[in-house]
Amino acid sequence: MNNDILLKNGTVVDPVNRVNAKLDVYISGGKVKKVGKSISVPPGDTTTVIDITGKIVIPGLVDMHTHLREPGEEDEETIKSGTRAAAAGGVTTVCCMPNTHPVTDNQAAVEFILLKAKNEGVVNVHPIGAVTKKQEGIEIAEIGELKKVGVVAISDDGHSIMNAQVMRRALEYAKMFGLPLIAHCEDIDLSVDGVMNEGFTSTKLGLKGIPSEAEEVMVSRDLMLAELTTGILHIAHVSTAGSVELIRQAKRRGVKVTAETAPHYFTLTDEIVEKYDANAKMNPPLRTAADVAAIKKGIADGTIDCIASDHAPHTDEEKNKEFGYAPFGIIGLETILPLTITYLVKTKVLSLSDAVKKLAVNPSKILGLNRGNIKPGSVADITVIDINTYRKVDKKFVSQSANSPFVGFNLTGYPVLTIVNGKIVYQYKK
Amino acid sequence: MMVRLISKDLLGLEYLSKQEIELILDTAKPFKEIFTRSIKKVPTLRGKTIVLLFYEASTRTRTSFELAAKRLSADTVNIAVATSSVVKGESLVDTGKTLEAMKADFVVIRHGMSGAPHLLGRTIKASVINAGDGWHEHPTQGLLDIFTIREKMGSVKGKKVVLVGDILHSRVARSNIWGLTKLGARITVCGPSTLIPGYVEQINGVEVEYNLDKAIKSADVINILRIQLERQKENLFPSIREYSLLYGIDEERLALAKNDVIIMHPGPMNRGIEITSDVADGVNSVIYEQVTNGIAVRMAVLFLLAGGETATADVVE
Numbered sequence: 001m002n003n004d005i006l007l008k009n010g011t012v013v014d015p016v017n018r019v020n021a022k023l024d025v026y027i028s029g030g031k032v033k034k035v036g037k038s039i040s041v042p043p044g045d046t047t048t049v050i051d052i053t054g055k056i057v058i059p060g061l062v063d064m065h066t067h068l069r070e071p072g073e074e075d076e077e078t079i080k081s082g083t084r085a086a087a088a089g090g091v092t093t094v095c096c097m098p099n100t101h102p103v104t105d106n107q108a109a110v111e112f113i114l115l116k117a118k119n120e121g122v123v124n125v126h127p128i129g130a131v132t133k134k135q136e137g138i139e140i141a142e143i144g145e146l147k148k149v150g151v152v153a154i155s156d157d158g159h160s161i162m163n164a165q166v167m168r169r170a171l172e173y174a175k176m177f178g179l180p181l182i183a184h185c186e187d188i189d190l191s192v193d194g195v196m197n198e199g200f201t202s203t204k205l206g207l208k209g210i211p212s213e214a215e216e217v218m219v220s221r222d223l224m225l226a227e228l229t230t231g232i233l234h235i236a237h238v239s240t241a242g243s244v245e246l247i248r249q250a251k252r253r254g255v256k257v258t259a260e261t262a263p264h265y266f267t268l269t270d271e272i273v274e275k276y277d278a279n280a281k282m283n284p285p286l287r288t289a290a291d292v293a294a295i296k297k298g299i300a301d302g303t304i305d306c307i308a309s310d311h312a313p314h315t316d317e318e319k320n321k322e323f324g325y326a327p328f329g330i331i332g333l334e335t336i337l338p339l340t341i342t343y344l345v346k347t348k349v350l351s352l353s354d355a356v357k358k359l360a361v362n363p364s365k366i367l368g369l370n371r372g373n374i375k376p377g378s379v380a381d382i383t384v385i386d387i388n389t390y391r392k393v394d395k396k397f398v399s400q401s402a403n404s405p406f407v408g409f410n411l412t413g414y415p416v417l418t419i420v421n422g423k424i425v426y427q428y429k430k
Numbered sequence: 431m432m433v434r435l436i437s438k439d440l441l442g443l444e445y446l447s448k449q450e451i452e453l454i455l456d457t458a459k460p461f462k463e464i465f466t467r468s469i470k471k472v473p474t475l476r477g478k479t480i481v482l483l484f485y486e487a488s489t490r491t492r493t494s495f496e497l498a499a500k501r502l503s504a505d506t507v508n509i510a511v512a513t514s515s516v517v518k519g520e521s522l523v524d525t526g527k528t529l530e531a532m533k534a535d536f537v538v539i540r541h542g543m544s545g546a547p548h549l550l551g552r553t554i555k556a557s558v559i560n561a562g563d564g565w566h567e568h569p570t571q572g573l574l575d576i577f578t579i580r581e582k583m584g585s586v587k588g589k590k591v592v593l594v595g596d597i598l599h600s601r602v603a604r605s606n607i608w609g610l611t612k613l614g615a616r617i618t619v620c621g622p623s624t625l626i627p628g629y630v631e632q633i634n635g636v637e638v639e640y641n642l643d644k645a646i647k648s649a650d651v652i653n654i655l656r657i658q659l660e661r662q663k664e665n666l667f668p669s670i671r672e673y674s675l676l677y678g679i680d681e682e683r684l685a686l687a688k689n690d691v692i693i694m695h696p697g698p699m700n701r702g703i704e705i706t707s708d709v710a711d712g713v714n715s716v717i718y719e720q721v722t723n724g725i726a727v728r729m730a731v732l733f734l735l736a737g738g739e740t741a742t743a744d745v746v747e
Binding site for chain 2: 205207
């Protein structure tokens with residue numbers, strides 16, 4: 001009895017190796033062993049053969065922006081539940097943000113996550129360390145040691161580093177370890193007490209707005225500091241047209257910067273806040289139709305390198321509250337793939353191959369993860385997707401939380417099979 | 431044609447049609463006659479339970495709703511949030527479900543958070559009436575303001591109404607804007623640029639004027655909003671003194687307006703800041719009539735939400 005898997009009759013889309021063809025994939029010993037036409041196994045062989053006619057084989061997604069909530073908020077999500085949600089979403093690697101309780105700003109905290117992930121997780125988990133101690137934005141954390149124990153990037157996500165000098169030093173210091181700094185760009189004086197995008201809808205609803213400029217002021221500053229320090233800057237969750245343009249210009253003049261956006265910023269606008277449903281509340285907030293168009297353009301022209309989920313679980317009790325009292329954030333691991341396929345690939349903003357770059361190849365490259373391809377010899381992190389069948393997003397999620405504004409959306413491109421290190425971790429059952 | 435209120439809740443004037451607003455105003459008229467008689471009560475809502483759930487301090491709105499309910503013979507229960515389970519951390523959703531289990535027919539809610547009545551409305555089957563939510567709307571205030579203008583001027587169509595003061599944080603302003611523009615009035619908002627919300631012009635053609643002297647010149651109605659003194663700390667204006675100089679209405683400024691201009695204020699007033707006493711108590715002021723009309727309008731709202739179709743003769747009998 002072996003543990004080998006043969007995926008037969010699917011179409012392999014592997015942009016790194018410039019493959020886009022009907023090929024079989026043979027997986028053995030946790031690795032991709034063979035990619036080729038009409039691979040077969042001898043009679044009596046115990047390899048698991050799966051017929052995936054009409055389905056697409058892509059490298060497993062690498063989500064560089066996930067909140068697993070453990071330790072500290074296990075009522076919202078755990079490493080166990082979060083990695084299963086990832087598997088159900090076709091995500092084979094999650095990079096978890098350090099705004100845990102306690103904050104992931106030291107060796108012990110990182111090792112705890114890695115140990116938990118090893119024992120209870122079903123996908124690869126890479127912690128992201130804090131930039132500053134307790135994410136307070138005052139003193140930089142022990143970034144060298146964080147790197148040594150395995151963080152793949154540093155970020156004070158959820159908190160903006162308001163002090164420009166601290167940001168400068170962090171970029172400079174992290175550079176020598178080759179660690180990207182993932183910036184949550186928000187001028188918290190401009191966004192103070194804001195709960196949604198500042199615009200016509202916030203005026204109508206009587207909710208305190210967050211202007212686009214709260215993001216853009218910080219994106220500008222951080223791009224300048226990246227230029228000054230030649231540090232490795234990655235801009236998280238880009239939400240505005242202005243940010244896209246700033247990053248585009250910076251890239252043109254050679255600044256070392258990469259950027260991500262999340263699916264809700266290319267699918268939804270602030271108008272959905274109308275019902276005061278807190279599942280439409282996240283930070284940065286949903287913006288306008290013009291911003292959505294600019295984000296799509298930025299994705300298409302390469303200004304935005306990655307699509308990340310910003311999976312931020314919150315319980316029903318926390319979310320079913322007065323809009324102003326509810327916390328920011330929505331889950332995203334289980335919808336990132338179908339939203340990308342439905343809103344970007346089916347609408348021809350991106351080819352399927354380019355979508356795979358945004359979802360797997362580029363994040364892997366930015367974080368130095370050696371994932372995102374299906375070449376023989378590479379780790380078998382593979383997702384099989386169905387881009388023909390449409391199905392409504394069910395309010396029953398694998399995630400422990402269900403705070404999604406996408407429930408009821410009719411989407412395609414869901415994963416039907418997720419394989420991590422050569423093992424099946426998710427299989428869709430009707 | 432028989433018009434009814436479509437929704438079970440009254441959450442804001444944005445959500446009402448012109449016909450629904452007119453229905454409420456027309457229904458309020460005979461109700462006003464009832465309670466200005468010596469016997470002020472009718473049996474219309476006998477057996478109905480109305481809960482007044484106020485998360486924010488209020489004198490006139492709460493009392494007005496309570497009197498409106500009592501004059502329709504409904505039973506009223508007051509929940510003072512400071513002495514309720516809310517201080518033990520009970521959520522709005524749970525409080526709502528509890529009131530539902532006690533078979534409340536109406537919940538009148540005042541809350542500091544915009545949208546709180548929407549949340550309650552989709553949680554419970556009872557009718558939810560917004561008595562002011564955050565900066566969003568205060569629909570019965572808007573209705574009583576329109577009722578008062580109609581009473582004085584016959585119609586609001588084509589009339590110029592100037593809203594003066596802190597528009598950004600004002601639920602009264604938003605309800606006035608929706609209600610009045612739907613009935614054909616022209617609205618000018620006037621206040622410091624820091625207190626005028628962006629994009630307000632996109633709501634049914636509202637005009638913005640920073641200069642109060644200019645704004646009031648051709649006004650038929652001046653509705654003066656309360657300025658919250660704490661706003662100064664957020665740098666929205668430099669001092670109460672300067673605010674009062676630029677946006678306070680005194681007799682001298684009033685002289686710039688038409689002789690028969692109506693002066694309104696939703697209360698509570700900061701006398702000597704946004705309005706001087708001689709204006710508040712002067713011949714143009716209808717401020718206390720607004721309070722009286724508030725009861726009539728709220729009776730009409732309760733009556734119509736309870737399923738009443740029009741204020742028929744037997745109600746005013």
